[in-house]
Amino acid sequence: MKLAVASGKGGTxxxxxxxxxxxxxxxRKRVAFLDCDVEEPNGHLMLNPVLQHKEMVAVLVPEIDExxxxxxxxxxxxxxxxxxxxxxxxxxVFPEMCHACGGCWNFCPKQAITPxxxxxxxxxxxxxxxxxxxxxRLNVGVAMxxxxxxxxxxxxxxDELTIIDVPPGTSCPAVKSVEGVDFCILVTExxxxxxxxxxxxxxxxxxxxxxxxxxINRSDGLDLTVEEYCGRCKxxxxxxxxxxxxxxEGYAAxxxxxxxxxxxxxxxxxxxxxxxxxVSS
Amino acid sequence: xxxxxxxxxxxxxxPVDPRFGRCRHFVVYDSDTGSLTAxxxxxxxTSGGAGIQTAQLLVNxxxxxxxxxxxxxNAFKVLNAAGIKVYGGIKGNVENSLELFKEKKLNLMSDxxxxxxxxxxx
Ligand code: SF4
Ligand code: SF4
Numbered sequence: 001m002k003l004a005v006a007s008g009k010g011g012t013x014x015x016x017x018x019x020x021x022x023x024x025x026x027x028r029k030r031v032a033f034l035d036c037d038v039e040e041p042n043g044h045l046m047l048n049p050v051l052q053h054k055e056m057v058a059v060l061v062p063e064i065d066e067x068x069x070x071x072x073x074x075x076x077x078x079x080x081x082x083x084x085x086x087x088x089x090x091x092x093v094f095p096e097m098c099h100a101c102g103g104c105w106n107f108c109p110k111q112a113i114t115p116x117x118x119x120x121x122x123x124x125x126x127x128x129x130x131x132x133x134x135x136x137r138l139n140v141g142v143a144m145x146x147x148x149x150x151x152x153x154x155x156x157x158x159d160e161l162t163i164i165d166v167p168p169g170t171s172c173p174a175v176k177s178v179e180g181v182d183f184c185i186l187v188t189e190x191x192x193x194x195x196x197x198x199x200x201x202x203x204x205x206x207x208x209x210x211x212x213x214x215x216i217n218r219s220d221g222l223d224l225t226v227e228e229y230c231g232r233c234k235x236x237x238x239x240x241x242x243x244x245x246x247x248x249e250g251y252a253a254x255x256x257x258x259x260x261x262x263x264x265x266x267x268x269x270x271x272x273x274x275x276x277x278x279v280s281s
Numbered sequence: 282x283x284x285x286x287x288x289x290x291x292x293x294x295x296p297v298d299p300r301f302g303r304c305r306h307f308v309v310y311d312s313d314t315g316s317l318t319a320x321x322x323x324x325x326x327t328s329g330g331a332g333i334q335t336a337q338l339l340v341n342x343x344x345x346x347x348x349x350x351x352x353x354x355n356a357f358k359v360l361n362a363a364g365i366k367v368y369g370g371i372k373g374n375v376e377n378s379l380e381l382f383k384e385k386k387l388n389l390m391s392d393x394x395x396x397x398x399x400x401x402x403x
Contacts, residue, residue: 076337082330085337085359092362094355097330 002156003275004184004210006166006174008197013217014187016251017241017268018165019046020258021185024268026130030160033128035135036177037167038121038148045254049133051126057136057151058117059144061095062104068112075104075113096143121148125155132160146176153177170197170204178205183279184212185238185271190223198226202233213238213278215271218248236278239271282345284382285309286375291319293376299350302331308375309344332356339365348378348387357393369394 005018022033035043044051062075062084069091076084076091083097084104095118105113121138136152138145145167156162166177166184178184184205188198198214205212214230216223219240230237241257241264250260258264287304289296298304307320320342324331332352336359339347346366360367368387371378381387 073341082324082334082337085333085340085362087340087359087363090362092359094330094333094358097333097355 001183001276001279002162002164002181004164004166004178004181005187006178006184006201007168007187008170008194008199008201010168012168012187012189012194013241013251013257014168015042015046015165016247016257017185017187017215017217018163019043019256020264021268021271022047022131022163023129023256023258024265025161025163025272027265030132031130032132032134032156032160032162033165034152034156034162035133035165036149036152036173037165038136038138038145038152039167039173041135041137043165044133044135046256047128047131047133049126049128049131051124051133053125055123055125055151056119057121057123057148058119059098059147060100060102060115061098061118062093062113063116064091064093065112065114066091068110069108070110070112072109075108078103078107096141099144100147120144123148123151123155145173149173149176153180170200174201175204175208178210179208181210183275184210185215185275186212187215187217188226189218190216190220190226192225195225195229199229202235211278213275216240218243236274238274238278239267241267282313283309283311283343284379285320285339285342285344285347286371286378287322287347287349288319288375293317293379294374296374297348297350297371297378299371301347301349301352301356302333302335304335307339307342307344307347309342310379330355333359336360336363336365339363346382348382351395352390352393353395354393357390 007014022031025031035041073086076086081097081099083094085092105115120142123136125134134155136148167173188194213236247257247260285307287298288306288308289298303325309318324334332355336356340363348368348371367390369390
């Protein structure tokens with residue numbers, strides 16, 4: 001099964017949930033943790049994996065042969081992403097805008113354009129005790145994360161429970177990360193702001209037709225607004241994780257909840273049982 | 282030389298638009314002939330790359346200078362490579378800005394002054 005852990009915004013404790021779930025489930029079955037937050041990966045800070053394998057990821061970008069180019073301007077006209085600008089005697093490429101559609105190098109009338117590799121980041125793999133660990137790191141200054149997210153997700157194996165840590169928010173990187181999963185856990189806090197962001201995330205998941213459920217982190221035990229919202233939208237509340245000072249301190253020090261409080265393993269096993277129940281129903 | 286001013290409308294009396302890639306029009310004044318034209322900027326609704334596309338528009342119009350409020354790094358790179366001078370800090374309407382330019386009261390920019398995407402709403 002492929003399971004995503006997402007949140008409408010940062011700072012909800014999403015990673016402590018995804019990491020704790022991975023550690024708990026790894027006691028029972030094969031688990032892979034895929035950190036798709038390639039712009040700011042932080043799963044490794046909590047899991048401390050030993051990284052054994054590294055792979056560079058490239059996308060294709062156009063390279064212009066100035067000898068052949070006659071500055072006709074056609075490539076800049078057809079590029080839907082405005083990644084090219086043709087000046088007299090000088091054609092500029094903006095690699096961070098290019099989507100590698102191939103239009104320019106296929107249609108340049110002078111055949112002055114060839115595709116070349118542009119390295120955008122790395123995928124690193126290793127183990128954190130029983131958890132197989134994969135993450136991606138985007139190079140500084142690179143704006144386009146989806147190809148790297150795809151490369152991280154390509155490391156998933158069918159015979160494992162795959163837990164995908166989704167970048168916060170509801171923009172393109174978050175969408176690319178949840179695409180194709182069987183279920184998405186949404187981590188939220190019981191505050192009005194949390195609810196607004198939760199609602200945005202729920203709408204995106206509905207559009208993608210991905211079933212989801214909510215985990216209330218730092219629960220005050222009441223969580224009326226979140227519960228009412230979930231009831232109204234028919235979204236199951238899968239688990240409530242209490243507000244706990246020790247856990248919060250552990251989080252700040254990079255220690256996942258389930259390692260601060262061993263007895264919380266039960267909370268995360270229950271969470272997984274609930275997910276399986278919803279998925280199979 | 283042709284001087285382009287990023288503007289909200291098509292005439293001298295129309296207010297300027299500080300956003301380069303997202304402005305609706307450029308009012309173009311030709312200092313050699315004294316003629317005035319307006320060029321619509323179709324990039325306003327583009328999702329990304331508006332600055333590059335807008336700079337390309339000015340390159341195609343063969344302007345020598347552009348008067349703007351803000352300009353981002355990609356657009357600046359294109360304008361710079363094309364030898365188009367970028368003057369910042371315009372205010373008021375198109376006419377005021379052209380006067381400030383003639384009086385040499387506008388700053389010639391040597392760097393972009395906003396990040397990319399700064400002109401995007403939402
Ligand atoms: S289409 Fe080819 S020849 Fe024309 S400007 Fe682009 S690179 Fe140069
Ligand atoms: S490959 Fe496509 S997106 Fe990239 S520069 Fe060429 S036309 Fe534009």
